[in-house]
Amino acid sequence: MERNQRLEMKGISKSFHGIPANQDISFCIESGEILGLLGENGAGKTTLMNILYGLYQPDAGEIRINGTPVRIHNPVESIFHGIGMVHQHFMLIQNHSVLENIALSYKDTPFFFPKLKIREKIETFSKSFDFNMDLTKKIWQLSAGEQQRVEIIKALLNGADLLILDEPTSVLTPQEIKELISILKGMKAKGHMIIFISHKLDEIMDICDRVLVLQKGRIAGSALTRDTDKTSLARMMVGRDVVFNIKREKIERGRQILSVEHLDVMGDKGIPALKDISFDVFENEIFGVAGVSGNGQRELAEAVTGIRAVKSGKIRINDQDITNTSPRHIYDLGVSHVPEERIRFGxxxxxxxxxxxxxxxxxxxxxxxxxxxxxxxxxxxxxxxxxxxxxxxxxxxxxxxxxxxxxxxxxxxxxxxxEKPQLLVASHPTYGLDVGATEFMRNHLLMLRKTGSAVLLFSEDLEEIFELCDRIAVIFDGEFMAILDSDDQRLCDIGLMMAGSERI
Ligand SMILES: Nc1ncnc2c1ncn2[C@@H]1O[C@H](COP(=O)(O)OP(=O)(O)O)[C@@H](O)[C@H]1O
Ligand SMILES: [Mg+2]
Known part of the structure; x- marks a missing residue:
């Protein structure tokens, strides 16, 4: 199939209940180009892309493909026009296999769907983009990165010339991000167009040719990445200067606030999620837990805040035993919690x-x-x-x-x-936040530390861990591989520890 050469959105406006989300937005993208879409939370990025994908109809404006105006009423039509989208929250059926999910959305799937034929097609595609995928696995067995790859294959198989990715890296591990970036660069080399939404300016600078910045629903500016830098992009987006490297001042830590001894906790699937975990967190201290998600972080946060039962071991706050007491009791003792799945549970x-x-x-x-x-x-x-x-x-x-x-x-x-907490348990607190809010959040955690709170921070973002934490524990498969001071040279091997291959 011949690739589309040029796609254009012209004068797009869209309001919800009279409140504008997009106002007079125009841009274009050409074959072999990766366009970054930047903007604070709520700037209108997802809305604009949903219009392009046919999920919303614009109030004004038009879409042109190779100069011809097209109307896209729904995603089926957008697929027909060679547009594919990977949403922020994946839209896969959890109990179906990879193969079944792809077949369900494949536009040429025959009525009696011959698995063999589709399997062959997927395998050819996977090879050409260097994917590696077990097609028989059920979706719920896959990591976020693998689910995302299923979404990308779905779009490619349907002949997407343009692939839209809405904050694709916010759910990925550093290794998975590298893999995604190489896939996208491969697609670019083959002449695909890509629109890439991200808050991570380093990524944008690395892979995009051009960047379009939205602010409050309007275009605030655009630039070629080779002519710009992180600082000016952030200024364009937020309207002021953003500090990227926060300085953490030296403070003596105070008395012990949290103490965890020989903690064993079961996971949802009835398998031990935490095995013999012991550590303390003190006043004026940020204690970071680094690791690839799914290694027990969630269970640890839930045990400390009283949402999950403890099998054995002891948890104390200010020397008071709180093991297996109620979340409300623990909250009243001054423990706040920023949960991982904020939107679902918060x-x-x-x-x-x-x-x-x-x-x-x-x-x-x-x-x-x-x-x-x-x-x-x-x-x-x-x-x-x-x-x-x-x-x-x-x-x-x-x-x-x-x-x-x-x-x-x-x-x-x-x-x-x-509410100024004694202990704040913060799970991925800057995940999905724009640069302005991330800066505010990190400064706030440091302010809590300065004024005597203890912070237990879970993050997959190593930069964040190193910037904020006084001590760092590396978790793998429910165990701590090490607990080190943040200036310990042995942290150079943090990658190996996160993969479970080195223990200190
Ligand atoms: N379905 C909807 N109904 C009402 N308001 C919406 C809807 N979708 C988005 N909005 C509003 O439109 C604005 C832009 O949102 P969105 O496009 O999701 O921003 P972004 O993706 O840049 O974070 C926000 O103020 C949001 O509240
Ligand atoms: Mg969005």
Missing amino acids: IAPGLFLYDNAILKQHHLKKFSQRYFLKYKEVKHHTKTLMNDFNVSAHSINSQIRNLSGGNIQKLILGREIS
Whole structure:
């Protein structure tokens, strides 16, 4: 099939309930080009791409392919026009195999679907892009990176000339990111067009030819990557200078806040998730747990915050035994939690923004009097939170489900860290946040450290771990491979430890 040479979006506008998400956006992309799409959470990136993919109809503007205006009413039509999209949240059927998932979406799948024929097709494709994939595995058995590859194969098999990837690297491990980047570079060499949405400026600089920056639904600027740098891109996006390398000052740590001894915890599948874990976290300390996700991080955070039962071992806060007590009891002792799956567990989607801003805190004196909420205080608190965390929403009376994913995150983070905790358990706190919010979040964690809180930080982002943590534990398969001071030279081998091949 001949590749499309040029795709253009012209004067695109789109509003939701009268609130503009995209305003008069025009850009084009040509064969063999990788275009980066940058913008703060809520800037309108996903909306714009959903329009291109036929999920939304624009209020104004048009799409042209090789100069000819086309109307794309739904994803089936976008596939017909050679457009494929990998969403932020994958759209695969968990209980089906890789092969079945691909066959289901394959546009030429015959009525009686001959697995052999499709299998051959997939294998040819996998070879030419250097994928390695077991087609019989069920989706739930795959890592995020593997699921993403299934989505990419689906799009390629359907003849996508243009592939849209919405924040594809935010769910991947460093190794998987490398693999994805090489796949994308291979596609570029074959003449595909790629639109790549990311908050990670290093990635954008590495793989994109050109960058388009959105701000509050409008184009704030565009640049060739070879003519620009991270600092100017960040300024274009946020409208001010962003500090990339935060300085962590030296502070003496205080007394012990959290103590974990010989902890054993079971995972969801009935297999031990944590084996004999012991460590302490002190006042004025950020204790980081580094590792590839799925090695027990989630279970550790859940055990400490009381959401998951402990099989054996002891957890103490301020010398008080909290093993297998209730989450509410632990919260009242001053333990806050920024959970991994914030959107699923951190909000009540149908409630208003201001209700969500004080979830779990309704009973606090400052928000309630007997049985009544003090709405004035609640709303004032919500406004401050939204201001500090730069949450963009039409009003505090909006339902939270209408906010973009990044903005929901910011609100939850703000809520959890606004009550100054004794211990903050933070799971991937900057995951999915834009550069401005990431900077704010990291500074906030350092501020908590400075003012005497203890922080237990889980992150897959090694840069973040090294920048923030006083001590670093490396977790693999439910065990700590090492606990080291952040300036320990042996941390050069952190990659090996994360892969389980070295123990200190
Ligand atoms: N289905 C929808 N209903 C109402 N508002 C929406 C919907 N989708 C997006 N929005 C709003 O449009 C704006 C842009 O969101 P989005 O395109 O998701 O931003 P981004 O992907 O850049 O983070 C946000 O203010 C968001 O609240
Ligand atoms: Mg988005």
